[in-house]
Amino acid sequence: MGKLSKATAIGAVLWVLCLALPAFLSSAWVSIAAIFAIYAIVALSQDVVLGRAGMYDMGHAVYFGIGAYATGILNVEFGWPILATLPVAIVAAAIVGAVFAAPIIRLRGDYLLVATIGLNAIFVLAMQNNLAGITGGSDGIPGLGVPSLFGLQIESQNGLFWFDWVFLGLVLLLMRNLDRCELGRALHYLKQDELASGTLGVDARKTKIIAFALGAALAGLAGTLFAVQISTVSPSSFVFTESVTLFAIVIVGGQGSISGVLLGTVLMFVVPQIFRGFADYRYFVFGIAMVAVMVLRPQGLWPRARLRAKAGARVSAGAGVSR
């Protein structure tokens, strides 16, 4: 317990220090730091499903997108204030997550992965084809407003940065709590050995649906933040490649590891921004880096504490079920 609290304390201090970033960064970098917070939330939400519950979800951008579209549609077409759209975005994403998950979570491993790829493709096509006439087709929905808090408009990039980072702080707290409660542990049991979990009384179906809905809800929250940050919502932000990046962030960073996922987000999201000028080579190098990291550190760059201690000894956790 003492050790974990220490990690929490270090995290809290770092988070507070990061809040001061706008004082030191140019506005372009402040916006990158703001978007980092948003992607970190989505990546952490992907980790709930993939890293913690062990469900191969390669369509997570869908829930990110649902949050963004909920905010975009309600704000632009129905004139709702941004903050009022936030709970709708979270709930809508959670419901869609649970509804999608209900039939497909019984699929194992690769089959689930393929099904979620399919869901992602269908989602993007539906948005592109201007579903129900409210998603705006390929161009999406431009011209979102800004959030206002107690009559105060959060307009500046610095304001949005703090807005996003406060939510990141909350999500980090939530993830910490998840590590210390029965739900978090039950996900871990299921990931490692579904059969043994069942005989201990873990309701696999219910637990997995909760995990999926929770992951989707957090992604939906990030979707709202994202829509506000770039003030437009379009299908291209939620394509399969985005899901692949989220998937890779978790595996490259370290499954179930908060610090790992944050590090992964920095590497897969912030670092490419630095090399913007070399856009052509960016994804080529990106591909090489993904292969290299996996070959050299299959357990991820910053794995969960226990795995770190036993690195290499028994990384192939949970192999028992499908053999």
Place this chain on the structure above:
Amino acid sequence: MSALLELAGIGISFGGLRAVDDLNFSVGEGQVVALIGPNGAGKTTVFNMITGVYKPGNGKILWRGKDITGLAPHRIARLGIMRTFQTIRLFSGMSVFENVRAGCHLRTRQQWWQGLASTPAQRREEAQIADRTSDILKRLDLDAVADEVAVSLPYGVQRRVELARTLIADPGLMILDEPAAGLNDKESETLNQTIFGIRDSGITVLLVEHDMNVVMNVADNIVVINFGRKIAEGDAGAIRNDPQVIEAYLGREDEDEEVAA
């Protein structure tokens, strides 16, 4: 006498193979019942049917008189039926403490949102779970290895960890699938003491075991099956002298193979 667990004519087939056929026996409250039979007789299959891993093709399984046939494993567990596995199934990458704590799952009252919000009630429960886990670890002499990765420990210790994980749930019935398999004599002796302890604490036990010493010493009732059918039932004395049993089972020396496997 109403039985705690009753198997009424259960059977199952895999492909063309009739693995278990028309099997009847019951386990009374506080009893230790041993299910024995040669390799491949269908013992583990019976356990898998009781614990919901397989759905019986026919017949009924009754728990305290209620039909529980074909329920999902987690619902069977919720009734208080806990099991161990012939091939130990501990969570790899988790410590002994974490593995044993997993057995508390059904005893936790916290809702998922309480955990996420880390409410005071939830934190209190976490502390209780930790205490309870430590108690069981002490009781089974595992406190010294509490922080070790469970699957890296010797086989005998792993068996005890699995037993502890089952025991911590305070089960109404413990189903032990060859708890002594793969253990050396010393480990197996320690394990026997543990099983005696469980029996003495009043927990009903159903076990599959090849070690006749264990079976003859602890079992109140012994059920012998071969080719999926019951061939004898009775106490140690009756089973020892049953000609069919001697022919089918005790006459063959397959215990060494079993241990090697």
Place this chain on the structure above:
Amino acid sequence: MGTFIQQVINGLTVGSIYALIALGYTMVYGVMRLINFAHGDLCILGAFVGLTMLSGAIGGGHPGPALVFLAFVASIVVISGAGIALELIAYRPLRKADKLAAVVSALGASMLIENGIMLVWGPEVQVFPAGLLPATTWHFAGASISFVEVVIVLASVVLMAALYLFVNHTRFGTAIRAAAIDQDAARLMGINVNRVIGSVFIIGPALGAVGGLFIGLYYREAYFTMGWTYGLYAFIAAILGGIGNIPGAMIGGLLLGLFNAFAAGYISSSWQDAITFALLIGILLVRPSGILGERVAEKV
């Protein structure tokens, strides 16, 4: 009636290509339980290698068909080599690691090849030269079939038949099937599993290179993101037939080609992909082991 026959022809042509590419996915999955996400990109790399051969030599005024044949040979050689390199570098070190590490490695390799193609050949659509093959077209019953379509269907059938015979009626084919069922047992039986895996990474990409070049010749164009699109379709075909199942991949490819042709012809082309994916999810839910796959019971 004419439209119907025309859709059948289109479907069979595209389906044959899907099948050729699907075989690579299914063979790798069968032996290694790994979705080789880079396979589609390898196939399209094959189209680009072929294209370079064709457009480089066409200035020399060589006759079409012989040149096309050479382009296939070059493409097969290069892509098989790339397949072996892929396995050695990106997959072999991860055989005993967490499965997801290999998945991400495969995704990285896919990204690397796709963007490598873009760096070498550019981001624009590359057009295949005209007049390589006879422009003959046969008309009947209101439908038409071109020389290229006949070549694609016939060549695919011949290649698939050869593969089927190889896998089912040779010693090495038996070794492949054995390794697919149980690698450890196969190793104990004296089968060199590394050689089997190596061979799968030669045969799959070689067939894929042919498929990729067929795409180029059929549509007369190639672009760097094509690997993803066609790879995904071929992969769906593999699942449709039961992933890991070789005849299944062939049948799955043809069925998906026909399904797509009819979906595009009779329903709506903008929803065509969505329908295909919905079909995919439906099949996964109803019969995850595919049309020809066997249900595998879990051992406890």
